[in-house]
Amino acid sequence: MLEGILFEGLIYSIMVFGVYITFRFLDFPDLTVDGSFPLGACVTAMLLLKGFPVSIAMLLAFLAGSISGFFTALIHNKLKIPNLLAGILTMTMLYSINIRVLGNRANLPLLKVETIFTKISNLASGLIPQDYTVLIFLVFFVVLTKVILDVFFITDLGLSLRALGNNERFITMIGINPEYLKLIGVSLANGLVGLSGSLVAQYQGFADIGMGQGIIISGLASVMLGEFFIFSKRNVFILTTGVITGSVFYKAIMYVGRFYGYYINMTPNDLKLITGLLIIISIIITKFGKTQKREEQW
Amino acid sequence: MVELKEVTKIFHKDTPDEIIALKNINLTIKEGEFVTIIGANGAGKTTLLNIISGSLFADRGKIFINGVDVTNFAEYKRASYIGRIFQNPTVGTASNMTIEENLILAYKKGFRGIRISLNNKTREFFKEKLALLELGLENRLKDPVILLSGGQRQALTLLMAILSGPTLLLLDEHTAALDPKNAFHILYLTDRFVKEYRITTLMITHNMSNAINYGTRLIMMDKGEIIFDVAGKQKENLTVEKLVEEFYKLRHRELDSDSVMLVD
Numbered sequence: 001m002l003e004g005i006l007f008e009g010l011i012y013s014i015m016v017f018g019v020y021i022t023f024r025f026l027d028f029p030d031l032t033v034d035g036s037f038p039l040g041a042c043v044t045a046m047l048l049l050k051g052f053p054v055s056i057a058m059l060l061a062f063l064a065g066s067i068s069g070f071f072t073a074l075i076h077n078k079l080k081i082p083n084l085l086a087g088i089l090t091m092t093m094l095y096s097i098n099i100r101v102l103g104n105r106a107n108l109p110l111l112k113v114e115t116i117f118t119k120i121s122n123l124a125s126g127l128i129p130q131d132y133t134v135l136i137f138l139v140f141f142v143v144l145t146k147v148i149l150d151v152f153f154i155t156d157l158g159l160s161l162r163a164l165g166n167n168e169r170f171i172t173m174i175g176i177n178p179e180y181l182k183l184i185g186v187s188l189a190n191g192l193v194g195l196s197g198s199l200v201a202q203y204q205g206f207a208d209i210g211m212g213q214g215i216i217i218s219g220l221a222s223v224m225l226g227e228f229f230i231f232s233k234r235n236v237f238i239l240t241t242g243v244i245t246g247s248v249f250y251k252a253i254m255y256v257g258r259f260y261g262y263y264i265n266m267t268p269n270d271l272k273l274i275t276g277l278l279i280i281i282s283i284i285i286t287k288f289g290k291t292q293k294r295e296e297q298w
Numbered sequence: 299m300v301e302l303k304e305v306t307k308i309f310h311k312d313t314p315d316e317i318i319a320l321k322n323i324n325l326t327i328k329e330g331e332f333v334t335i336i337g338a339n340g341a342g343k344t345t346l347l348n349i350i351s352g353s354l355f356a357d358r359g360k361i362f363i364n365g366v367d368v369t370n371f372a373e374y375k376r377a378s379y380i381g382r383i384f385q386n387p388t389v390g391t392a393s394n395m396t397i398e399e400n401l402i403l404a405y406k407k408g409f410r411g412i413r414i415s416l417n418n419k420t421r422e423f424f425k426e427k428l429a430l431l432e433l434g435l436e437n438r439l440k441d442p443v444i445l446l447s448g449g450q451r452q453a454l455t456l457l458m459a460i461l462s463g464p465t466l467l468l469l470d471e472h473t474a475a476l477d478p479k480n481a482f483h484i485l486y487l488t489d490r491f492v493k494e495y496r497i498t499t500l501m502i503t504h505n506m507s508n509a510i511n512y513g514t515r516l517i518m519m520d521k522g523e524i525i526f527d528v529a530g531k532q533k534e535n536l537t538v539e540k541l542v543e544e545f546y547k548l549r550h551r552e553l554d555s556d557s558v559m560l561v562d
Contacts (some may be wrong), residue, residue: 041471172373
């Protein structure tokens with residue numbers, strides 16, 4: 001159970017980075033995620049089946065995700081569609097596109113196909129248990145992504161992206177078109193989501209067009225759980241650490257629900273309800289915490 | 299430097315609520331001039347600044363900055379020439395980010411690439427500049443702006459505007475939301491920076507004595523028109539009484555000095 005929590009928590013944390021970027025940095029609640037996540041999975045599955053190398057498949061999954069994010073930001077910018085609706089539009093259209101990508105199928109198994117995980121576990125076979133090799137790889141992969149994002153968000157471009165969600169007016173006043181920043185930010189976020197979808201498809205051994213359902217909510221729940229563990233909202237390094245922690249913690253809660261839920265008559269079907277309640281509870285606690293802090297300041 | 303040619307702006311055009319906010323304005327501001335603008339509420343002062351900065355577009359007329367026709371330039375494009383400060387101290391900064399992050403964003407104006415400009419060298423530079431504000435902010439580089447008071451935020455916004463190297467500074471009642479002590483300090487800093495960097499400045503104020511004491515030129519607006527415009531010696535000899543008298547002569551009605559203009 002423990003390695004399952006860690007594996008899934010780490011794989012999904014790449015997606016949570018994306019959700020964090022849109023929700024917290026850009027203040028652009030982006031629902032494209034529910035479509036770009038399975039898009040990444042479908043693209044990867046199809047390419048692997050066609051015999052493309054794993055690296056190309058994952059790169060294209062990232063790109064496909066970015067393009068869907070770019071599209072959302074573009075229709076938001078140019079047609080002035082509210083950001084929530086723009087995301088829902090892209091997400092809905094992606095449902096059909098994902099079926100097309102899979103060759104008019106609803107799912108595609110990846111048996112007998114070499115994935116990043118089979119490759120990695122064979123890498124050091126005999127020396128250390130396969131599970132450990134995979135775990136080491138995932139930790140390395142997630143930390144690398146985290147470090148790249150950490151550095152990116154202290155560059156001049158990264159700083160302006162963080163300021164966008166803070167004060168859009170300010171962005172205009174310092175001579176930047178906020179529309180460009182939205183294009184860049186939402187593309188980057190959905191690229192990460194697509195990459196995470198790619199890893200999930202390879203991890204569970206199939207791509208399914210339904211696997212994106214509710215991803216945005218689980219991402220959001222992870223973000224909020226992560227925020228419990230961090231003490232400073234100013235430092236990007238700590239923020240991204242919170243994202244990983246939150247993702248693993250969220251998966252832990254889901255596992256516990258799945259394994260021990262039957263004691264209280266809970267079934268896996270109730271997990272979405274639990275996720276929603278988790279978000280609401282998180283919001284209540286943060287609201288309560290905030291009012292307390294404010295009182296301290298006075 | 300800044301030139302407005304027959305600029306007209308009408309709100310709610312062709313409706314019963316139609317308001318002519320700017321009526322055929324012709325205005326030339328020379329380089330280095332510090333213009334104070336006074337006028338009752340609804341006189342068109344803020345609309346004038348909005349038209350120059352690009353937050354609003356004129357219905358008719360042309361706007362030139364440094365000889366460039368910017369009439370159709372989007373606000374973010376004009377922002378490379380313009381520094382702007384509003385009455386509300388929260389508008390000019392990204393409140394959840396630190397002082398140094400805000401400073402670097404303003405200092406490196408315009409679209410930026412993937413480079414890390416915030417290093418120890420720029421930090422030293424910012425410390426030096428923050429010390430000029432005389433508010434002790436030079437020791438709080440890593441503090442988020444949200445922790446600062448209104449006066450400190452407005453001082454920071456002023457410094458950010460100056461560091462971005464504008465050719466034109468637009469101040470829209472930037473001291474009106476502050477207590478008298480902070481308002482005085484911000485005005486003192488504004489005057490000092492404007493003189494030191496020789497920035498062409500337009501400052502809206504509701505305080506007539508401030509309008510008279512600061513700047514090199516004074517403009518009075520009423521109902522979308524510039525009704526009074528003095529500079530140089532003539533402005534130096536101006537007093538509040540003379541200004542009120544002048545308004546009566548021009549408009550043949552009382553200037554409601556208590557509700558609209560603070561005589562101080």
